[in-house]
Amino acid sequence: EGANKGVAMLQQTLKDCHEQVVFGLATGGTPQTLYRLLSASQLDFSRCIAINLDEYVGLDQENPQSYAYYMNRHLFSKKPFQQTFIPNGMNRNATVETQRYDQILDRYPIDLQILGLGQNGHIGFNEPGTPFESTTHEVQLTESTIAANARFFAQSTDVPRSAYSMGIKSIMAAKQIIIMAYGKAKAAAVKKLVLGPVTTAVPASILQQHPNVTLIVDEAAADQIKKEKVEN
């Protein structure tokens, strides 16, 4: 149901923009349903640019755990885009790679950014403490993020220790944002995102200051932001 709303919003963005449309895209478990629905839809992305949030350092696009592989598998192999961008995890020169990515972001301002939400409130791989002014950078992943992502790897020691991620400033520059969160493991982060103070301790809290954000949650993720049930 939430993913259907996401599809409708992407469709609207395609309708509203008459020229090239730029989508900011996320990976992980959360957007998989959205990508499945988009893949099965009639929507045409051939005049669209996709810019992904992040990539693990050290994984190439042939590696099934890389986000490049994920995007090809879940979306791009079924829905061709005009052009797609993702940080190059094989470029060990972080300065060169992050500057290259920032130039791409400058050149293609994002119309609609899709985000998932980390259990610790991260967006992209911007972990707690990341400055709100950050642009693309190399991130040392926290133990909690490594543990959360270990399910996609044979063992947790296989999870890369760092990633390249778009910064919070770049995410906030998107004209419109959809953030999705499903399951009870996200409930505390959703509460802080919606009701908590705006603080770098909860990167997603900055979204309170963005003019056009849609939050899509299921019942379990919304558990801590629901009004008390009224007894009849």
Ligand code: F6R
């Ligand atoms: C993925 C990303 C991350 C995830 C977040 C939630 O590109 O940037 O911020 O969106 O870690 O991950 P899932 O959806 O797997 O719970």
